[in-house]
Amino acid sequence: MLNIFCPHxxxxxxxxxxxxxxxxxxxxPLNPEACSDEEWGEYLFxxxxxxxxxxxxxxxxxxxxxxxxxxxxxxxxxxxETYKIGEQPAFxxxxxxxxxxxxxxx
Amino acid sequence: xxxxxxYNQRPADIAGQSPLHHAGFEQLIxxxxxxxxxxxxERKLLGHLTLRGDAKDxxxxxxVHQALGLELPVALGxxxxxxxxxxxMGPDEWLLIVPRGEEYATELRxxxxxxxxxxxxVNVSGGQxxxxxxxxxxxxxxxKSTSYDVHPDNFPVGKAVGTVFAKSQLVIRxxxxxxxxxxxxxxxxxxxxxxxxxxxxxxxxxxxx
Numbered sequence: 001m002l003n004i005f006c007p008h009x010x011x012x013x014x015x016x017x018x019x020x021x022x023x024x025x026x027x028x029p030l031n032p033e034a035c036s037d038e039e040w041g042e043y044l045f046x047x048x049x050x051x052x053x054x055x056x057x058x059x060x061x062x063x064x065x066x067x068x069x070x071x072x073x074x075x076x077x078x079x080x081e082t083y084k085i086g087e088q089p090a091f092x093x094x095x096x097x098x099x100x101x102x103x104x105x106x
Numbered sequence: 107x108x109x110x111x112x113y114n115q116r117p118a119d120i121a122g123q124s125p126l127h128h129a130g131f132e133q134l135i136x137x138x139x140x141x142x143x144x145x146x147x148e149r150k151l152l153g154h155l156t157l158r159g160d161a162k163d164x165x166x167x168x169x170v171h172q173a174l175g176l177e178l179p180v181a182l183g184x185x186x187x188x189x190x191x192x193x194x195m196g197p198d199e200w201l202l203i204v205p206r207g208e209e210y211a212t213e214l215r216x217x218x219x220x221x222x223x224x225x226x227x228v229n230v231s232g233g234q235x236x237x238x239x240x241x242x243x244x245x246x247x248x249x250k251s252t253s254y255d256v257h258p259d260n261f262p263v264g265k266a267v268g269t270v271f272a273k274s275q276l277v278i279r280x281x282x283x284x285x286x287x288x289x290x291x292x293x294x295x296x297x298x299x300x301x302x303x304x305x306x307x308x309x310x311x312x313x314x315x
Contacts, residue, residue, distance in 0.1 A: 014253045062275040063268045064196040
């Protein structure tokens with residue numbers, strides 16, 4: 001079973017306590033009225049599905065019932081970090097490429 | 107100015123009915139196996155108040171302490187004074203449990219102490235109940251029912267966690283050695299009671315008053 005670290009509870013919990021809630025860091029347009037249909041559609045419906053690192057929103061559904069962010073590798077399912085809403089991820093695809101170029105494997 | 111309708115949800119002239127009213131615990135007292143490994147007692151009709159606010163705000167922490175005489179617990183913490191307990195439910199949410207009949211006065215006291223702040227106090231007494239489990243075999247029964255590690259090294263007295271329990275969800279509170287409490291939602295109460303009877307069958311289950 002996968003154990004996920006809840007940044008609010010401060011400990012590892014089993015995966016069954018959590019539910020995924022899609023892509024993280026989606027900013028709502030500040031002025032929806034001024035959006036074109038394409039911009040609004042992009043915001044509302046279109047999500048990234050990368051092969052590699054993905055920043056996701058997870059809910060600790062049966063624990064503290066709070067949302068948090070996780071950086072997950074979509075191939076290995078490895079969760080590299082979890083962090084509270086409002087914080088920035090330490091692991092990003094860009095940073096990963098840099099370290100790979102320097103000969104550092106994740 | 108807020109217009110919150112604060113009123114006594116459970117006046118003294120109305121008899122309360124616990125979510126496990128139909129289980130008829132009164133008739134089951136003393137009928138279990140002698141020396142049962144698990145002894146169950148429903149702590150019914152207590153006052154449950156959900157309290158929300160900003161734990162980083164000294165005014166909020168101070169106000170809560172002034173109204174209750176209890177410090178706000180940190181993550182997964184449970185503090186108690188007599189029959190009153192305050193439990194961490196989330197980074198901005200706590201559950202206050204007071205003796206039956208005191209919830210209205212406590213809510214008013216909290217609202218007075220926290221007046222003007224961005225807070226929430228909700229009386230959720232009717233929405234949940236507490237099952238107290240005592241005995242040598244309670245931990246064995248919990249191990250069958252939840253994936254959470256209930257070993258004392260990981261789950262000391264004074265800790266409380268919301269977790270998955272019997273494919274359902276509830277809050278497990280470790281209140282004293284060999285004493286655990288299950289905070290059960292009203293709609294799950296019947297299912298959890300049926301589960302407990304089955305899970306405790308091998309250890310013996312006794313109902314206490």
